[in-house]
Amino acid sequence: MNKQENVDSDIQRLQQEMLNYFQTHWKLFLLEGFFFILLGISAVLIPQFFTVAIVIFLGWIILFGGVVHIGRALVFSAMPGFGTWLFMGALQVVVGYLFITQPAAGVLTLTVLVALFFAFEGIAKISLAFMMRPLPNWGLMLFSGITALVFALIISISWAETSQWLLGLLLGINMIFLGWTLVKISLYHKEIH
Numbered sequence: 001m002n003k004q005e006n007v008d009s010d011i012q013r014l015q016q017e018m019l020n021y022f023q024t025h026w027k028l029f030l031l032e033g034f035f036f037i038l039l040g041i042s043a044v045l046i047p048q049f050f051t052v053a054i055v056i057f058l059g060w061i062i063l064f065g066g067v068v069h070i071g072r073a074l075v076f077s078a079m080p081g082f083g084t085w086l087f088m089g090a091l092q093v094v095v096g097y098l099f100i101t102q103p104a105a106g107v108l109t110l111t112v113l114v115a116l117f118f119a120f121e122g123i124a125k126i127s128l129a130f131m132m133r134p135l136p137n138w139g140l141m142l143f144s145g146i147t148a149l150v151f152a153l154i155i156s157i158s159w160a161e162t163s164q165w166l167l168g169l170l171l172g173i174n175m176i177f178l179g180w181t182l183v184k185i186s187l188y189h190k191e192i193h
Contacts, residue, residue: 014131022135022189029186036179043172050168055099055106063096104164111163115155118174122148136188140181147177 022029043050069089073082099106125145132138151170158166 011131015135018132019135019189022185023192026186026189029182030190033179033182033184033186036175036182038179040172040175040177040179043168043175045172047165047168047172050171051107051164051166052103054167054171055103055110058110059096059099059103059106061096062092062099066090066092066094066096107163107167108160111155111159111167114167114171115152115159118148118152118155118170121174122146122150122152137181137185140184144174144177144181148174 066089069085069092071089073079073085073089076082079085099110122145125141125148127145129138129142129145132141151174155166155170
């Protein structure tokens with residue numbers, strides 16, 4: 001067996017495993033799809049709320065992570081790197097606190113990070129779509145990946161002017177596309193199951 005045949009064999013095995021998961025767990029994919037659609041519609045209807053909520057939620061996570069770093073650094077103060085661990089924890093506490101208390105400033109920062117997220121998510125979805133090909137509805141995953149890349153481009157071009165609402169809106173649209181894709185895939189495999 002040559003290298004190309006091994007690659008083709010691996011791809012066919014992955015496709016068969018995906019097909020088995022879709023057929024066996026189509027209800028879970030359907031529920032997940034509806035969840036993302038509802039969450040996406042909510043984000044589209046009130047994008048400013050979702051934008052600020054995302055920043056504040058992330059702030060709490062970062063703050064909590066910083067407290068854990070500081071706590072561990074203090075407990076293991078003799079450990080090499082004590083100052084670095086303490087610095088990382090303090091930095092996380094400060095950034096988390098700023099996100100919580102000044103979410104508008106955090107929105108600008110987070111908008112840039114979300115542009116990166118959409119870019120990487122788009123690449124991952126496109127890769128997944130090509131792994132799924134030629135399974136039914138693989139094109140929907142490809143479309144969702146291309147959409148995420150377009151969102152990354154839109155955010156990159158206009159992030160300063162539209163960051164207060166664009167982040168929530170695009171996140172909502174992205175979740176609707178993902179949910180719709182999961183619903184279509186699950187309903188197709190329900191019929192086969």
